[in-house]
Amino acid sequence: MPMKSAAAAAAAAALLLATAAAAQAADPVKVGMVTTLSTGAGYLGDHVRKGFELALEQAGVADRVTLLVEDDGLDPGTATQLTERMVERDGVKIMTGAIFSNVAMATIPKLVRNYDILYVSPNAGPAPLAGKGCHPRYFNTAYQNDNFAEVMGKYANEQNLKRVYLMAPNYQAGKDSIGGFKRFFKGEVVGEVYTKLNQTDYAAEIAELRAANPDAVYFFYPGGMGINFMKQFAQAGLADKVVALGPAFSFDDTLLDAVGDAAIGFFNGSQWSPDLDVAANKTFVDGYKAKFSEYPTLYAAQGYDTAQAIVAALQKTDWSTADMDALAAAMKQADFPSVRGEFAFGNNNHPIQDIYVREVFKDDTGNVTNRIATKGFDNHVDAYAAECEMK
Amino acid sequence: MLLFLEQLLNGVQLSVTLLLMASGLTLVFGIMNLLNLAHGSLFMVGAYVAAWTTGVSGSWLLGLVAGAAAAFVTGIVIELVVMRRLYARDHLDQVLATFGLILFFNELVRLLWGIRPMRLDVPEALGGFVEIVPGAPYPLYRLAVIAAGAAVMLALAWLVQGTRVGMRIRAGSVDREMIGALGVDIGRLYTLVFALGALLAGLAGVLAGPFLAIQSGMGEPILILAFVVVVIGGIGSLKGAVAGSLLVGITDTLGRVYLPKITDAGPALSSMLIFLVMAVVLAVFPTGLYGRKS
Amino acid sequence: MPPLLRDALPFLVLAVAPVVATLAGADWLVPVFTRMVVFALAAMALDFILGVGGMVSLGHAAFFAVGGYVVGIGSQHVAESTPTPFGLPGWDDLLISLPLAFTVGVLIALPFGWVSLRTRGAYFIMITLALAQMVYYGLVGLTSYGGDDGISMWWGRNTVAGAALPNRLALHFLCLGLLVAAFVVLKRLCAAPFGRVLDGARQNEARMRALGYRPLPYQIGAFALSGGIVAVAGALMANVDEFVSPGMGHWTISGELLVIVILGGIGSLSGAVWGAVVLLGLEEGLKEITEHWPILLGPLLVVIVLFARGGLTGLLDRLGSRRTQGGDDAGGA
Secondary structure (H helix, E strand, O other): OOOOHHHHHHHHHHHHHHHHOOOHOOOEEEEEEOOOOOOOOOOHHHHHHHHHHHHHOOOOOOOOOEEEEEEOOOOOHHHHHHHHHHHHHHHOOOOEEOOOHHHHHHHHHHHHOOOOEEEEEEEOOOHHHOOOOOOOEEEEOOOOOOOOHHHHHHHHOOOOOOOEEEEOOHHHHHHHHHHHHHOOOOEEEEEEEEEEEOOOOOOOHHHHHHHHHOOOOEOOEEEEEHHHHHHHHHHOOOOOEEEEEEHHHHOOOHHHHHHHHOOOEEEEOOOOOOOOHHHHHHHHHHHHHHHHHHOOOHHHHHHHHHHHHHHHHHHHHOOOOOOOHHHHHHHOOOOOOOEEEEEEEEOOOEEEEEEEEEEEOOOOOEEEEEEEEEEEEEEOOOHHHHOOOOO | HHHHHHHHHHHHHHHHHHHHHHHHHHHHHHOOOOOOHHHHHHHHHHHHHHHHHHHHHHHHHHHHHHHHHHHHHHHHHHHHHHHOOOOOOHHHOOOOHHHHHHHHHHHHHHHHHOOOOOOOOHHHOOEEEEEOOHHHHHHHHHHHEEEHHHHHHHHHHHHHHHHHHHHHHHHHHHHHHHHHHOOHHHHHHHHHHHHHHHHHHHHHHHHHHHHHHOOOOHHHHHHHHHHHHHHHHHHOHHHHHHHHHHHHHHHHHHHHHHHHHHOOOOOHHHHHHHHHHHHHHHHOOOOOOOEEEE | OOOHHHHHHHHHHHHHHHHHHHHHHHHHHHHHHHHHHHHHHHHHHHHHHHHHOOOOOOOOOOHHHHHHHHHHHHHHHHHOOOOEEEEEOOOOOOHHHHHHHHHHHHHHHHHHHHHHHOOOOHHHHHHHHHHHHHHHHHHHHHHHHHHHHEEEEOOOOEEEEEEOOOOOHHHHHHHHHHHHHHHHHHHHHHOOHHHHHHHHHHHHHHHHHHHOOOHHHHHHHHHHHHHHHHHHHHHHHHHHEEEEEEHHHHHHHHHHHHHHHEEEHHHHHHHHHHHHHHHHHHHHHHHOOOOOOOOHHHHHHHHHHHHHHHHHHHHHHHHHHHHHHOOOOOHHO
């Protein structure tokens, strides 16, 4: 342990001794994480796990929490089996890990209704779970899926981008994202194109895009699709002519590594950025780079905050999971130093937080990464909160 | 009109990638009667090795050579270890064994290079644009891919039609026992044909690398399309592979662009389109466009 | 191994193992075995047309998914109390959803079989794949039923004659009962004239025609029956997972069913059960050893093909006949 943090550690230790002497003898609390670690999107779950572990370590509670991790392979059936197994076999009371909306929809509604547990989503935020299907035992520490699209719609208005071309894969998340953009965008939509899911070559669509001659393009292409689209968009020479906008899912540091310089100058909506000027964020970013020798992504930031939120709630209940209502109430207070600064849960247990517009740039070490361009929303509440019956 | 021509060009470029995949597949299928599901893995090996070599050496050309060579060598190895034991088996055994190879290779690249997608950029010298017609700049690299693919296919046609080895290959596809009786070393010939197919698949992987996310499992979507091409063209027919890949590449590209303009169901329809084309072709020509009648 | 034991053993495993697991307090293991039963059922239906009829379908996932959606769509309408597109009420009882899944499966398989059977060999494989891909993209386009995300049945699984299934074992034995029933029916069909015509057409279609049979209606009929049974398996899967999505119709599921059939040994029907138990068991077991389990499973499949011809049932038959020194002629079927 480095010398400078020794004093802090001593203080933390003293605090622990003073407040939790009785609980000290108790077993560590089990937290189950069924997440996506394999397939092309496996790095998302990997980063959530790394962020989660870092937060436990930095808070000095690594020995108070036992983290059980399993890979869902992006398969809803596998995810259901593994989560139920953790709850029944291992007696886990707090579950987390869902990365993709389809996995979240298959597992979470059943889990929180059939078992006496708490579910905290570190990434997926599908609309039904934020609206009519909200539940007092379900929390989301990341975002509601539409948030990053909404902020870009507003940004397009502010930047006077009047004619915008919209593109997404032809599936639910793609349509939701386009819907989120249009909810705030007031200009003219000159094209709305839905492509095949997991399409690899976008030459034809990009030719149509150029012919439409828009001021900007808003695209929702997560994962491998985003790599392909951005590379081909730049290869077609459109990067100087058309402003490129998207949600943060296409712009995490792993994808930017694979895209390279082609993404420089693109704008994307996010609730977090590595340069966000918050003390907790500096601790997180520096700690992450030191521990894992790579730039953190928003998934790592979300994993970090998920762990912080859970630990904060556990500290309020003296590390007890016996009374789930008490734990959920403690959770709802969101009494932790978020890497995003101000953070609160709304009536539907989804975040109320600021949403930013980030710009892709090359930093002084030559690494292509994100920085904040402007703040889009203050304390943004998602569009489905009103449909949720909880108070 | 201008845009239509550009879309046609895009269709041809997709066709070229498919043709490189399909020609190896159809040769192996037609001559050795081997249904090789692991052909997409060779595509993936080519792309991965090229991306890695380019990243380490900084030379795109070296990456190209390394990628194609790696696929060639991998082809020889799996032919010697696995495939030659499968020629006499029925298609079902081949499906199971080559499915096993897919699992192996997809996990192997993940072990070697991690779960992060890799990157292969367009070579700097080909990064520019050509204005084929004024006002419609077309990426130089895509034109180069079309040219390279066409050149490789011409070379392959020459090899098969105009050389001694090619004569044996053609003879082998017609009557296996006969060329054995004529004293040709069938084992060596088969290894050569298989490795040639692997080389073409690896080359396709390298050339398409800059358009794609280089990641585990990237070979399977293109494998399915290549099989569609082979079946539409007729198994074992190079001519059929050319016709099939042009049909699939252009239909897919034009369908994607124009169907959504006609109907709201366009995106779903365009996803189904090439399979619909295949079903219609097979319903009319049960052994493909250029296939031998059974 | 005598054929009777060879046929019965995997069924016994699937009957005993979940009970033992439950008694040992590992109730959570039961769905693992139920999945084996469901996949065995689908694979057995595939083996019926593949082993007996010689039709290699790489499109059976389409029927699996359609069966799943019959359950998912019906129960979504019940849960949301909305009428179905034709104004009918929703359904969430297995007594309705299973026969309905079977019927819909047959109705879709009839035209599929009719079109596909114009071709043979590798062309047949590819045309069934093509048709299944169309179904897959069609399901992705069903936006009112979740589109790509599918339907999460968080309101619970189907009832049986109005009563909820009490526990996992009940669902498991319901599925196992259907598997045994399918085995008996298909075995009988194989021995009946229907099966003989199919088998004859597989071996020599021209000869069957010369004998005055028109094999095509039999083949289409077998394909449709197979599609119906796979749809029932899909309907059961929806009840095990309480979730359906277009992923059930992905071509990799068709591939997995084929792998199960080949691994178990084609044409024996019980081979499909062996294949499902061993393949899903291996996946489950290898996952415990390493997260890179496919790197072990892949070569293992290759080795099985190279050294165990005729799949697992073939291997067992040979083991048996060697020990008994040919005293038992296992090639009766």
